[in-house]
Amino acid sequence: MSSDLQSKLDYVNAYRENRLKTAQEILENKSLFEELVSICFLTSDKNNHKACWILEFVCYEELIWLQPHLDFFCKNLKYLKEESSLRPIAKVVQLLVKSHYKKGENSIVLSEDNLQYCIESSFDWLINDCKVATKAYSIRTLFVLGNYYDWIHPELKIILDKDYADHSAAYKAVAREVLKKIK
Template sequence: MPSELQIKLDYVNAYRENRLIAAQDILENPSLFDELISICFSPSDKNNHKACWILEFVSYEELIWLQPHLDFFFSNLKILKDESSIRPIAKVVQLLIKSHYNKDKNSILLSEENLQDCIEASFDWLINDVKVATKAYSIRTLYVLGNHYDWIHPELKVILDKDFGDHSAAYKAVAKEVLKKIK
């Protein structure tokens, strides 16, 4: 028998308003969060991508809820293959990295292993055939990480320079913005 969350996810569609309503339901019922994370990293689950959409919206409000799940979250980034799942997760990764280096009282604490998993996934998404939004999130995530790992900016620059001509205006805009900051 499907869980309460699975039943809710069955009714989620791509409309932003619909996803926001589902995210609000999670925010009002935090007991559903653990299952949401589990579904996000269960690629064979028919609602996997919908769970990822909802996680993105929940993360804007309660990123700290991910803290106890970070080892699971980062170690499983590489199992995601569906573009509809990867894009929102790439955004959540960007939020986590920005929070980690923000260092305020509510910042996320990432382990070195979490950071290494993040670097690997972000470079993979940047060089593989994924949509531009995922690449843009990855570029921005790697830029922030490059302020703390001196080898990342040179590698990022090489990839952005090499791929610049092959991508859309949106990719070029993000690449240009980051390249300007690196130089």
């Protein structure tokens, strides 16, 4: 039997307004959030990529809602393979990492295991055949993490230098920006 959230996701399409409308419904009904997170990682679900789209928008407003789900979220990052799921989740990972190191009120607290999963997934997305937006979010996430893990910036620099010539202008722009900051 299809849940209320599943029914909503059936009608979501790629139009921004449509995704924002569904995200707003989640923001107005927090009880749907846990199911949304679950569907994001249910790769056999036909709507899992749509759930990822919605999660990204919800996290812009209420990132803190992910706090009780971080172990599940981070542990399952490696199972996502579809590009339409990866891009929004890579963005959420970037938001989580930035929030963790911001250390303010309502900031996210990632465990060492959570951080390791974020590092591993970000490097995987960067070196594998993902689209440029996923790679760009990964580069920026790894840059932030490299300020706290001294081995990350040298590894990131090697990858960016090696792959630079083979990528699009958008990739090169992000790579240049981050390489400048690393040096």
